[in-house]
Amino acid sequence: MTDSVIQEHLTKWYSIVIGALLVYSLVTFARKSLFNRRHGCKEPPKMEGGIGSIPLLLSLLKNKSEGLMMDMNHKMLNSAGNVRNFYMRVVGVRVILTKEPENIKAVLATQFTDFALGTRHAHFKPLLGDGIFTLDGEGWKHSRAMLRPQFAREQVAHVKALEPHLQILAKHIRNGRGKTIELQELFFKLTVDTASEFLFGQSVGSLHDSSVSDQAALDFGTSSSFAESFNVAQTYLASRSYSQMFYWMVNNKEFKDSCNNVHAFAKYYVNRALNFTPQELEEKSKEGYVFLYELVKQTRDATVLQDQLLNILVAGRDTTAGLLSFIFYELARNPEIFEKLKKEVYSAFGSGENSDIESITFESLKKCEYLKFVINEALRLYPSVPVNFRVATKDTTLPTGGGPDGKSPIYVGKGQTVAYQVYSTHRLEEYYGKDSEEFRPERWADLKKLGWAYVPFNGGPRICLGQQFALTEASYITVRLLQMFPNLVSKDTGSYPPRKSDKLQRKLVLR
Numbered sequence: 001m002t003d004s005v006i007q008e009h010l011t012k013w014y015s016i017v018i019g020a021l022l023v024y025s026l027v028t029f030a031r032k033s034l035f036n037r038r039h040g041c042k043e044p045p046k047m048e049g050g051i052g053s054i055p056l057l058l059s060l061l062k063n064k065s066e067g068l069m070m071d072m073n074h075k076m077l078n079s080a081g082n083v084r085n086f087y088m089r090v091v092g093v094r095v096i097l098t099k100e101p102e103n104i105k106a107v108l109a110t111q112f113t114d115f116a117l118g119t120r121h122a123h124f125k126p127l128l129g130d131g132i133f134t135l136d137g138e139g140w141k142h143s144r145a146m147l148r149p150q151f152a153r154e155q156v157a158h159v160k161a162l163e164p165h166l167q168i169l170a171k172h173i174r175n176g177r178g179k180t181i182e183l184q185e186l187f188f189k190l191t192v193d194t195a196s197e198f199l200f201g202q203s204v205g206s207l208h209d210s211s212v213s214d215q216a217a218l219d220f221g222t223s224s225s226f227a228e229s230f231n232v233a234q235t236y237l238a239s240r241s242y243s244q245m246f247y248w249m250v251n252n253k254e255f256k257d258s259c260n261n262v263h264a265f266a267k268y269y270v271n272r273a274l275n276f277t278p279q280e281l282e283e284k285s286k287e288g289y290v291f292l293y294e295l296v297k298q299t300r301d302a303t304v305l306q307d308q309l310l311n312i313l314v315a316g317r318d319t320t321a322g323l324l325s326f327i328f329y330e331l332a333r334n335p336e337i338f339e340k341l342k343k344e345v346y347s348a349f350g351s352g353e354n355s356d357i358e359s360i361t362f363e364s365l366k367k368c369e370y371l372k373f374v375i376n377e378a379l380r381l382y383p384s385v386p387v388n389f390r391v392a393t394k395d396t397t398l399p400t401g402g403g404p405d406g407k408s409p410i411y412v413g414k415g416q417t418v419a420y421q422v423y424s425t426h427r428l429e430e431y432y433g434k435d436s437e438e439f440r441p442e443r444w445a446d447l448k449k450l451g452w453a454y455v456p457f458n459g460g461p462r463i464c465l466g467q468q469f470a471l472t473e474a475s476y477i478t479v480r481l482l483q484m485f486p487n488l489v490s491k492d493t494g495s496y497p498p499r500k501s502d503k504l505q506r507k508l509v510l511r
């Protein structure tokens with residue numbers, strides 16, 4: 001080739017693009033090598049997923065649709081003996097998968113500012129706007145400072161508000177006497193009813209239907225239209241999340257209509273609260289704690305109020321319903337655990353006609369040790385958020401898991417994802433013993449110093465704000481159901497461990 005021909009090719013667009021890519025790759029490689037040397041980083045084992053990891057992704061999706069995804073992920077993380085960290089390349093992008101408590105601690109706490117939520121805001125924005133669950137940085141800090149005081153103990157301690165909802169739930173169960181009852185469905189209705197009342201001051205009353213002949217008296221629209229739209233919108237959010245960078249393609253009319261319905265409901269109650277006089281607000285507050293009424297004392301911005309309330313509804317609803325479902329699933333499979341729990345509940349609060357409902361309080365529930373063990377165990381084996389993600393905001397490291405001995409730090413490049421799988425962390429034999437896959441609440445009597453090996457509510461600055469609210473609700477509902485219904489038989493015909501589905505992004509529920 002003559003000089004002039006070479007020169008002609010060098011000035012063509014494709015040569016410039018190839019040259020730029022080459023320079024970019026070399027600079028990235030050099031930067032990474034330098035960083036690795038400085039921090040002593042070594043690679044963890046690579047998880048082979050076929051070309052671009054596409055075969056692996058396809059099999060994950062298949063398993064997801066069959067409710068087996070978490071168990072398959074868990075098997076993958078267990079396949080190499082003691083290895084607790086892997087990396088894989090998904091369409092060229094490096095993703096690190098970990099179940100190592102030290103690495104989870106780094107991502108969530110000690111290196112908190114090195115990581116962010118990534119694309120969650122874009123995925124969830126059409127329904128949730130800008131709120132605590134979707135924002136990073138200053139926006140999140142501001143949201144957290146504004147909302148945290150509302151979750152103080154006194155606010156979440158009001159178990160009395162749960163009783164009317166429990167009574168309607170009990171009616172459904174009594175109506176189904178002699179038949180098989182799908183408890184999970186009822187728990188989902190219960191938690192949207194209790195959460196909407198706590199947040200907006202009015203329950204959406206989705207448990208009320210003609211079968212219990214107790215129609216909800218809603219100011220706004222019908223109960224079913226809100227609950228249904230909320231469910232539909234959440235399903236779309238999950239699909240947007242799984243579609244990652246192609247999330248914008250999941251944006252059809254049904255999704256938009258559902259978001260509009262949910263927003264119309266929220267707007268109605270937000271505007272109503274904004275129109276109350278200070279005296280009216282004071283009067284209303286005396287009737288019982290309502291999140292919205294307290295929040296309007298801090299901000300008069302209708303959009304902020306709407307977005308934050310919907311963020312909390314999404315964070316708290318499926319998670320608590322999932323927990324209740326797994327508690328009763330395991331109680332039904334384990335009659336001896338059910339009997340032992342009943343004994344504790346009956347001796348503390350009575351049973352049947354002799355139930356002492358007044359004595360069931362935030363404080364007295366905390367004293368029921370075996371109940372606490374049962375709930376801890378359900379959240380251990382079935383954490384409501386079984387796998388979660390963070391994206392690096394700069395070149396950084398995970399403290400351990402690299403190299404042949406798994407002890408060196410791991411490099412995490414800016415923009416790379418760390419997926420932490422609490423589902424597997426909660427089954428580590430080192431912490432939970434050889435029977436870590438079994439549902440055995442008694443283990444909690446002996447477990448010590450779990451640290452970051454037990455994180456159902458996350459940890460660090462973004463730790464769940466609703467933890468006490470959720471534990472109180474799950475405890476109260478469990479106690480009351482045991483008092484009212486002393487018999488529980490599993491009619492589940494599926495295999496064990498149960499199949500699970502991710503309803504919203506990462507929320508685990510029985511399938």
Ligand code: HEM
Nearest residue numbers: 132315316319320323384385456457458462464465466470
């Ligand atoms: C069993 C029930 C629950 C579990 C297991 C649970 C678990 C979690 C987890 C793991 C996170 C962290 C998510 C992340 O950072 O990516 C979280 C965040 C959050 N949860 Fe919960 N949650 C439960 C119930 C609730 C309830 C009932 C509420 C409110 C009424 C609530 C409010 C929140 C809020 C506001 C956040 C965001 C905190 C922040 O980013 O600063 N959660 N929850």
